[in-house]
Structure formats: structure tokens, C-alpha cells
Amino acid sequence: MPSSKILRGLLALPVLALLSGCNAVVMSPSGDIAAQQRDLIIWSVILMLIVIIPVIVMTFLFAWKYRASANAKYDPEWHHSTMLELLIWTIPLLIIIALGALTWVSTHQLDPYRPLDRIGAGRDVPAETQPLVVEVVALDWKWLFLYPEQGIASVNEMAAPVDRPIQFKLTASTVMNSFFIPALAGQIYAMPGMETKLHAVINKPGEFEGFSANYSGAGFSWMRFKFHGVTNEGFDDWVKKVKTNGTALNRDAYLKLEKPSEREPVRHYATVANGLYDAILNRCVEANRMCMKDVMAIDAQGGLGIPGAFNVASLDEATRKRLGLQDQPVRTYVGAMCGPSDPAFAAPATLTNQTL
Incomplete structure (x- = not known):
């Protein structure tokens, strides 16, 4: 009998060892x-x-x-x-x-779209405090963070000052992902062609883990990043380091980064092309694509009909290869819309008289 108790105790040791490494961050957030x-x-x-x-x-x-x-x-x-x-x-x-x-x-x-009115229990947001805006793009299989105020970007790493509200704007390049930093706030989805928002604040300095909580393919398990809660001086130092050691993130660099990859290391970008996040959100990073917001604006006005659909284009070979379409038939699509007042409008007179 005593030997069986000893055996059960020995079997319990590995379980206790595993539990000792658990970090219940959801129940002890920062x-x-x-x-x-x-x-x-x-x-x-x-x-x-x-x-x-x-x-x-x-x-x-x-x-x-x-x-x-x-x-x-x-x-x-x-x-x-x-x-x-x-x-x-x-x-x-x-x-x-x-x-x-x-x-x-x-x-x-706790509505994620609701701006913060406090930074902690009994502590209101200081007057005239502006939130730190971070634009987040979920890629396959890595995270891209753009800081429009600082003009920088990073991959699989972000930082924010302690006790300063953060406004996240989130979208995705291909499939839906879930943005989750357990120590900071609850998860929220990032979807292509859509923008979701999350307001949060970090109250303690430290290094915290963020990841995707929604399965998105082969590299999902390594779609993780580090979130650094730092002082204001520490954040300024981090921004300076990114600007010193980073490269340029233009549209061509983004299209290369957008390609699926696993276990992507941390990257820094000292400059970001103007309007890049807006182009990612509206699915028009490539030069020969019409932005989704422009298409929706035209549709909201009733559309342009047949005379406005003559400006067609097709994907170039590099884009077709990147999207895995090199073996598929070449298809054309509307590259831009033009109306009767545009100089390039050259619809046949018969169509113009019957349609407009």
C-alpha cells in the first residue's frame, strides 16, 4: 500500500512541473x-x-x-x-x-470601439491626451504594425507607452485573423477589406505576448509577436532605434512582405509610403487596381452603367504569380471608372444616347 502511494506521488510530479510553468495572464492582466x-x-x-x-x-x-x-x-x-x-x-x-x-x-x-475615458481604476484620461494610433495588418503569417504619427512600421513587434491610450485600427491581407494580447485587452477580428477598432491601455511596463487566436493556415502556430509596455522615454528610444536601423516600406516592399511566410523575424521600417494602410484596407496596393472605396462610392451614386466600364485591365505576370494564378486563364476587370465629363471617355454615340 505505501509503495502505491509513493508511485502515485511520483506520477503527479510531472503534472505539477507542467502546471508550475503556467502563466494565467488572462486572470492577472497588466x-x-x-x-x-x-x-x-x-x-x-x-x-x-x-x-x-x-x-x-x-x-x-x-x-x-x-x-x-x-x-x-x-x-x-x-x-x-x-x-x-x-x-x-x-x-x-x-x-x-x-x-x-x-x-x-x-x-x-467595454465596447472595443469606444474611446477610453479612464486609464485605470479611479484614474481618468488626462486632459488633452491623444491616443497612440497603431494600424495593424494581419498577414500570412505575421503581423505588420504601422505608426502613422511616428512614420515607422515594424513586423512582429510593437511598443506603446504605459498609461497612454492606444487606438488600434485593424485589417487583414487575405483571411480573417484574431488579434489578441491577453495582458492588454480582449481579442478582436481583423478581416480583409474591413477595418475593426480596439481601444486599450497598458498600465505596467514589461514584455507581453500577442498572437492570432483564429486559425488561418499552415503558419498559424508561429503567428506571434512581442508587445513592449515602456515609459515615454523608452518609447521614444524604440522609435529612434526603428528609424535608425529600419528600411523603407514602400508599396513594392509591402507586396514582397505580403507573400506567405512562416517564423518571420522582427523587422523595422524607418519610413512608410503615404497612404499605404488605406491602400491595404481598400485592396488597391497594386498600381493597376481600383480602390474598393472608389467602387463603393460609384455604386452609391447609382453606378455608371456600360459606358463607364471601358477602362479594363488584367493582372500583370508578377501579380499573377504572387497570387498563384499563373496557370489560370487571364481575366480582365474594370481598372477605373470614367464619366461623360472625363476627356478619356470615348463611348460609342449609340450607347451614350441609349444609356445616359
């Missing part, structure tokens, strides 16, 4: 938004335990009281108890009301 989300989880669990614990206790109590060997009172004619009915219905109803109120308030307070 950002105010994540801390409020942690508190929401705790209060929700407490409210639900008000029902769960009594049910578990009564399960064992009833099993013991009405066991076969017990001399418990049995009343086959019993059918109603007002007090029991009140307990059964009132307590769950109060819990549902409390959970509903908690959910309604937290849904509005």
Missing part, C-alpha cells in the same frame, strides 16, 4: 480593459455559483438522507410547497436580473 474583463468573469462565476453550489450540496444531502438504509419520512401524497416554489423561482430570477444588468453595463463600457 491593462485596464483586460482587468475589467477579468472582473466581469469573476463576478459572473460568483453569481452562477450561488445556484451551482447549493445544487451540488443538496445532491449529496438527498442521496444520504434518502439512502436505502435510512428511516426517512416518505409522503407519496406531497405535491406542493409555497416556500419551496418561492425559493426555486425567486433566487434564479434574481441571479438572471443581476447577470443581465452586469452584461448590459459591461457591453457598453
Whole structure:
């Protein structure tokens, strides 16, 4: 018998060793938004335990009281108890009301699109403080961070000052990903052709892990990055380092970076081409593509019909190869739209008279 206990104890050691390396960052975050989300989880669990614990206790109590060997009172004619009915219905109803109120308030307070009105418990955002804008692009399989205010960019690494609100603008190049820094805030999706937003703040200096929480293909497991919470001086030093050691991120460099790759190292870009993020968002980084926002603007005005669709183009060989279309038939698409007032408009007179 003692030997079996020793054996069980030895078998438990590897499990304890594995658990000792766990870092429950979700329950011990370093950002105010994540801390409020942690508190929401705790209060929700407490409210639900008000029902769960009594049910578990009564399960064992009833099993013991009405066991076969017990001399418990049995009343086959019993059918109603007002007090029991009140307990059964009132307590769950109060819990549902409390959970509903908690959910309604937290849904509005923790809306990722809502600008921050505080940087911590009892600490409002200082007057005239502007958030740090970070434009995030989910690529295959790496993260690109653009800092429009600083004019820099980085791959698989970002930094932000402690206690300064951060405004994330997120999009993706091909498939949907989920942007998640557990120590900072909850996850939010990044999707191609769309922009989502997240407001957050980091309250403690340190190095934190960020990753994609939505499976996106072969390199998903290594789609991770480092988030550095630093002082204002540390952030200025980081920006200076990027500008000193980085290269230029123009449209050609972005198209090369956009190609799928795994285990991508940290890269820095000292300059960023004007309007690059907007072009990524609107799917028109290539010179021969019409921006999605322009197409939507034309559609919103009723479209241009056949006379406006003569300016067609096809993808060049480099783009076709990058997209894996070299073995597919060459297709044409509308490269731009023109109207009757444009000098290049040369629609046949018959079409013009019948259509416009």
C-alpha cells in the first residue's frame, strides 16, 4: 500500500512541473480593459455559483438522507410547497436580473470601439491626451504594425507607452485573423477589406505576448509577436532605434512582405509610403487596381452603367504569380471608372444616347 502511494506521488510530479510553468495572464492582466474583463468573469462565476453550489450540496444531502438504509419520512401524497416554489423561482430570477444588468453595463463600457475615458481604476484620461494610433495588418503569417504619427512600421513587434491610450485600427491581407494580447485587452477580428477598432491601455511596463487566436493556415502556430509596455522615454528610444536601423516600406516592399511566410523575424521600417494602410484596407496596393472605396462610392451614386466600364485591365505576370494564378486563364476587370465629363471617355454615340 505505501509503495502505491509513493508511485502515485511520483506520477503527479510531472503534472505539477507542467502546471508550475503556467502563466494565467488572462486572470492577472497588466491593462485596464483586460482587468475589467477579468472582473466581469469573476463576478459572473460568483453569481452562477450561488445556484451551482447549493445544487451540488443538496445532491449529496438527498442521496444520504434518502439512502436505502435510512428511516426517512416518505409522503407519496406531497405535491406542493409555497416556500419551496418561492425559493426555486425567486433566487434564479434574481441571479438572471443581476447577470443581465452586469452584461448590459459591461457591453457598453467595454465596447472595443469606444474611446477610453479612464486609464485605470479611479484614474481618468488626462486632459488633452491623444491616443497612440497603431494600424495593424494581419498577414500570412505575421503581423505588420504601422505608426502613422511616428512614420515607422515594424513586423512582429510593437511598443506603446504605459498609461497612454492606444487606438488600434485593424485589417487583414487575405483571411480573417484574431488579434489578441491577453495582458492588454480582449481579442478582436481583423478581416480583409474591413477595418475593426480596439481601444486599450497598458498600465505596467514589461514584455507581453500577442498572437492570432483564429486559425488561418499552415503558419498559424508561429503567428506571434512581442508587445513592449515602456515609459515615454523608452518609447521614444524604440522609435529612434526603428528609424535608425529600419528600411523603407514602400508599396513594392509591402507586396514582397505580403507573400506567405512562416517564423518571420522582427523587422523595422524607418519610413512608410503615404497612404499605404488605406491602400491595404481598400485592396488597391497594386498600381493597376481600383480602390474598393472608389467602387463603393460609384455604386452609391447609382453606378455608371456600360459606358463607364471601358477602362479594363488584367493582372500583370508578377501579380499573377504572387497570387498563384499563373496557370489560370487571364481575366480582365474594370481598372477605373470614367464619366461623360472625363476627356478619356470615348463611348460609342449609340450607347451614350441609349444609356445616359
